[in-house]
Amino acid sequence: MSKKTNQEKGEPLLGGSRRDFLKQSSLLSAMALTPGPVIKAAEEQWDEKIADVFEKVQVNLEVNGVMHSVKVEPRVTLLDLLREELNLTGSKKGCDRGQCGACTVHVNGVRINSCLSLAVTNTGKKITTIEGLATNDQLHPMQEAFIKHDGFQCGYCTSGQIMSAVALVKEGRTQSREQISEFMSGNICRCGAYSNIVKAIQEVKNSQL
Amino acid sequence: MKHDMIGDPLNRVDGRLKVTGGATYSGEYKIPGLTYGVLVPATITSGTLVSMDTKAAERAPGVLAVITPFNAPKVPGFQPGAAKPVKGLKLFNDDQVHFNGQPIALVVAETFERATYAASLVKATYKAAPFETDFHKNFDKGVVPNEGKYKDYVRGEADAYKNAPVIVEQDYMLPSEMHNPMELHVTIAFWDGDDKVTLYTKSQGVIGSQRAIAGAFGLDPANVQINSRFVGGAFGSSLRTWPHEFAAVQAAKLVKRPVKLTLTREQMFTLVGYRPLTIQKIGLGAAADGKLVGITHESHSQTAVYEEFTENAVNVSRFLYASPNANTRYKVVPLNVGVPAPMRGPGEATGSFALESALDELSYKLKLDPIELRLRNYTYTDPERNLPWSSKFLKECYQQGSERIGWDKRPAEPGTLRDGEWMVGYGIGCGAFGAYRSKTSAKIKLLPDGTVNIQSATSDIGPGTATSMTLIAADTLGIPADKITFELGNSSFPVAPTQGGSQTCSSVGSAVHDVCVALKQKLNSLAGLPTDSTAAIDYSSILQKLNLPVLELTQDSQAGDEAKNYSMYSFSAHFAQVYVHPLTGVVKVKKLVAVVDGGKIVNRKTASSQMIGGAVGGLGMVLTEEAVFDDRYGRYVNGNFADYHVPVNADVPDIEAIFIDKPDPIINPVGSKGLGEISLIGVAAAVANAVYNATGKRIRELPITPDKILTTT
Ligand code: FES
Ligand code: FES
Numbered sequence: 001m002s003k004k005t006n007q008e009k010g011e012p013l014l015g016g017s018r019r020d021f022l023k024q025s026s027l028l029s030a031m032a033l034t035p036g037p038v039i040k041a042a043e044e045q046w047d048e049k050i051a052d053v054f055e056k057v058q059v060n061l062e063v064n065g066v067m068h069s070v071k072v073e074p075r076v077t078l079l080d081l082l083r084e085e086l087n088l089t090g091s092k093k094g095c096d097r098g099q100c101g102a103c104t105v106h107v108n109g110v111r112i113n114s115c116l117s118l119a120v121t122n123t124g125k126k127i128t129t130i131e132g133l134a135t136n137d138q139l140h141p142m143q144e145a146f147i148k149h150d151g152f153q154c155g156y157c158t159s160g161q162i163m164s165a166v167a168l169v170k171e172g173r174t175q176s177r178e179q180i181s182e183f184m185s186g187n188i189c190r191c192g193a194y195s196n197i198v199k200a201i202q203e204v205k206n207s208q209l
Numbered sequence: 210m211k212h213d214m215i216g217d218p219l220n221r222v223d224g225r226l227k228v229t230g231g232a233t234y235s236g237e238y239k240i241p242g243l244t245y246g247v248l249v250p251a252t253i254t255s256g257t258l259v260s261m262d263t264k265a266a267e268r269a270p271g272v273l274a275v276i277t278p279f280n281a282p283k284v285p286g287f288q289p290g291a292a293k294p295v296k297g298l299k300l301f302n303d304d305q306v307h308f309n310g311q312p313i314a315l316v317v318a319e320t321f322e323r324a325t326y327a328a329s330l331v332k333a334t335y336k337a338a339p340f341e342t343d344f345h346k347n348f349d350k351g352v353v354p355n356e357g358k359y360k361d362y363v364r365g366e367a368d369a370y371k372n373a374p375v376i377v378e379q380d381y382m383l384p385s386e387m388h389n390p391m392e393l394h395v396t397i398a399f400w401d402g403d404d405k406v407t408l409y410t411k412s413q414g415v416i417g418s419q420r421a422i423a424g425a426f427g428l429d430p431a432n433v434q435i436n437s438r439f440v441g442g443a444f445g446s447s448l449r450t451w452p453h454e455f456a457a458v459q460a461a462k463l464v465k466r467p468v469k470l471t472l473t474r475e476q477m478f479t480l481v482g483y484r485p486l487t488i489q490k491i492g493l494g495a496a497a498d499g500k501l502v503g504i505t506h507e508s509h510s511q512t513a514v515y516e517e518f519t520e521n522a523v524n525v526s527r528f529l530y531a532s533p534n535a536n537t538r539y540k541v542v543p544l545n546v547g548v549p550a551p552m553r554g555p556g557e558a559t560g561s562f563a564l565e566s567a568l569d570e571l572s573y574k575l576k577l578d579p580i581e582l583r584l585r586n587y588t589y590t591d592p593e594r595n596l597p598w599s600s601k602f603l604k605e606c607y608q609q610g611s612e613r614i615g616w617d618k619r620p621a622e623p624g625t626l627r628d629g630e631w632m633v634g635y636g637i638g639c640g641a642f643g644a645y646r647s648k649t650s651a652k653i654k655l656l657p658d659g660t661v662n663i664q665s666a667t668s669d670i671g672p673g674t675a676t677s678m679t680l681i682a683a684d685t686l687g688i689p690a691d692k693i694t695f696e697l698g699n700s701s702f703p704v705a706p707t708q709g710g711s712q713t714c715s716s717v718g719s720a721v722h723d724v725c726v727a728l729k730q731k732l733n734s735l736a737g738l739p740t741d742s743t744a745a746i747d748y749s750s751i752l753q754k755l756n757l758p759v760l761e762l763t764q765d766s767q768a769g770d771e772a773k774n775y776s777m778y779s780f781s782a783h784f785a786q787v788y789v790h791p792l793t794g795v796v797k798v799k800k801l802v803a804v805v806d807g808g809k810i811v812n813r814k815t816a817s818s819q820m821i822g823g824a825v826g827g828l829g830m831v832l833t834e835e836a837v838f839d840d841r842y843g844r845y846v847n848g849n850f851a852d853y854h855v856p857v858n859a860d861v862p863d864i865e866a867i868f869i870d871k872p873d874p875i876i877n878p879v880g881s882k883g884l885g886e887i888s889l890i891g892v893a894a895a896v897a898n899a900v901y902n903a904t905g906k907r908i909r910e911l912p913i914t915p916d917k918i919l920t921t922t
Contacts, residue, residue: 090230
């Protein structure tokens with residue numbers, strides 16, 4: 001595809017993509033007198049409609065038991081799909097680089113950093129986010145334990161910590177304090193709630209024996 | 210006041226929201242028509258923007274505007290002679306570049322992805338100028354800050370330590386450290402007409418943000434609505450209104466739609482402050498019995514060429530220990546870097562690392578136990594101001610902490626205790642932080658069902674403000690905590706100070722206490738009782754009887770002249786037990802005990818968490834954190850979480866928080882002095898001193914990484 005290259009080069013009119021053409025023709029039609037943003041806002045809908053057909057990809061995925069059928073650009077991450085499109089903001093963005101764990105969700109039962117996963121690659125998959133952990137009004141035991149042991153302060157890392165913690169217990173990686181700490185080290189907590197997080201996980205693990 | 214409930218461990222009142230993903234942080238509000246802003250950084254470190262090519266960006270799909278210094282609408286507060294001039298960097302106001310990464314454009318588009326892509330298409334031509342980012346090379350260009358309180362301080366004779374029988378004279382270095390709250394800095398802004406604007410922004414003080422935005426855009430503060438209900442950590446990075454926040458407001462005005470501007474993690478290394486690189490020189494002189502003869506404390510720290518940043522790095526040496534002679538010097542070195550900001554424990558943590566390390570060195574020279582040395586120089590009054598302390602239980606901190614850490618196992622001779630192949634050592638580090646109280650107002654509403662709602666424009670960046678305020682209200686009113694709701698983070702609530710300087714409990718807690726007392730008095734008089742009657746009140750029946758739909762009161766609360774007559778500080782003593790591996794140089798902190806005299810503890814549960822969190826911050830400061838600069842280009846090389854190491858779970862041992870928990874009789878009606886800063890101040894020295902005790906290696910440049918252990922002799 002030459003689209004990116006053309007845009008980067010800023011090549012005029014017909015050298016550009018479909019949408020360059022639209023944008024430029026709108027500029028021309030307004031004889032370049034109206035301020036750019038106004039024209040663009042007016043023309044945007046056309047822009048979007050065409051993009052919908054040509055540049056967006058259909059994704060069908062199940063999030064917390066609900067099926068979603070959405071069209072997204074291929075470059076949209078699962079995290080941004082959840083937060084910006086589906087309004088499920090419980091999964092947090094702390095780095096967007098797979099370095100902090102704030103965006104941890106379960107995909108088909110496996111924990112991943114959702115900022116490192118493109119939305120389109122999740123078609124047909126079952127996603128669980130922090131919003132899907134409680135059943136009706138009943139908190140998941142890990143959520144209860146986090147409250148009881150004060151496993152958070154600002155709360156921004158908490159969704160990711162809890163999603164990782166739930167997976168850890170399932171994976172059986174809670175055999176010792178050291179093992180818990182090691183396997184929870186992909187989830188940064190700048191407030192420093194680590195020792196309380198470990199206590200919460202130990203409690204849940206012990207209650208399942 | 211009686212303390213029936215205060216001190217009880219109460220679960221966070223917003224805990225359920227935080228564990229279910231239901232807590233909504235500033236960037237998470239769904240505003241119809243939301244657009245996305247992405248900043249474009251300068252790629253030179255000093256110089257002038259000659260021209261910019263934004264055509265490709267403007268033509269990119271979904272782009273609504275590209276704002277640059279060449280087309281940006283003028284912001285009134287950015288102009289010379291403005292009524293309320295904005296201080297610091299003014300984005301897109303001129304063509305000057307002061308540091309690498311300074312934003313030179315803002316792209317606004319329909320989606321985050323489109324804005325990000327279009328931002329990559331913006332091209333700039335510069336006329337580069339020579340720049341200075343090397344702190345060490347420019348050390349001699351340090352200047353005494355303009356503000357009077359940073360002038361040289363002398364008590365008795367300057368540099369008297371030089372003539373004492375036993376002397377320590379050393380330099381201590383602390384690299385720049387980033388606040389790195391987990392939440393990315395973010396602002397959503399939208400206008401209603403030309404004179405009203407609403408922001409959802411990451412802020413430690415909604416009233417401060419309101420005044421800043423109103424001042425910059427020439428608006429009536431009443432027309433500026435700031436919301437910051439949940440804040441994903443800040444540690445000082447949201448004490449002020451930053452350039453990108455003004456930019457979001459400016460952009461929203463231009464595109465006439467809501468704009469959300471989120472900084473990237475990398476941008477947060479230059480645009481929202483940091484603890485500045487600092488070199489301190491400590492001179493200590495003592496008599497053979499350990500009594501200090503003189504203390505000299507000098508500090509140089511970096512600041513920005515475009516704005517001066519200062520903090521209290523040297524102050525601790527004026528008052529923490531009795532010494533007839535003490536003097537301090539403080540200078541800042543302007544460089545082509547982003548401006549620093551107070552970071553948890555701010556200058557006091559920096560200063561305490563140097564002073565408490567030097568004191569440890571002195572103890573070995575004198576062959577005195579470090580605690581004994583501190584006791585011999587203990588002071589029962591403030592030697593700097595010649596005033597009594599409002600309260601001080603530092604001795605009790607020494608005693609309780611030394612018991613809990615097992616100080617009796619500390620070897621007097623460094624490098625002599627082993628556990629298997631590990632070398633073992635113990636250390637202490639102390640600190641003090643001013644206890645403040647600012648004028649605060651709170652509004653209370655009593656409803657006929659007996660429930661109470663209290664509002665104040667304070668914040669919660671993590672300590673659990675609403676939870677402690679609920680406890681104070683429950684205690685003062687004598688009703689269960691679950692009948693009370695406390696709301697914050699909204700600039701239309703009664704005025705409260707910014708959450709900084711450990712003063713929320715003291716200031717807002719006092720206002721909550723006072724408004725509850727006022728409500729009780731009002732109810733007494735409605736019930737025909739004397740206003741100060743302590744008879745139990747049935748809150749639900751009074752309103753019903755009087756047929757009132759609601760009873761509402763607003764109360765101001767402020768300090769008298771206590772601060773003129775007393776010196777008010779929180780004090781801490783931190784204790785560390787460390788294991789150091791002789792072959793790999795790895796330092797493992799096995800145990801940390803944090804003992805604090807912070808006055809009355811309101812909620813033992815959240816207070817313990819706050820102490821533990823501060824200690825973890827201190828661990829990062831001493832062992833892992835360092836923002837590494839490449840002076841060839843004027844850029845950080847580790848602007849991300851993979852390369853800038855904040856402590857992770859496996860770095861952190863169980864930490865024990867101990868409170869002296871004696872109410873301060875002077876500072877406020879609650880008796881609370883504050884914990885946020887003191888929880889961190891002293892931790893770095895405790896660990897560094899323990900490393901010396903374990904190995905006999907004194908590392909004066911933080912962080913203490915394995916390579917330094919291995920190469921220090
Ligand atoms: S946001 Fe995904 S790991 Fe940080
Ligand atoms: S609770 Fe604030 S980052 Fe973990």
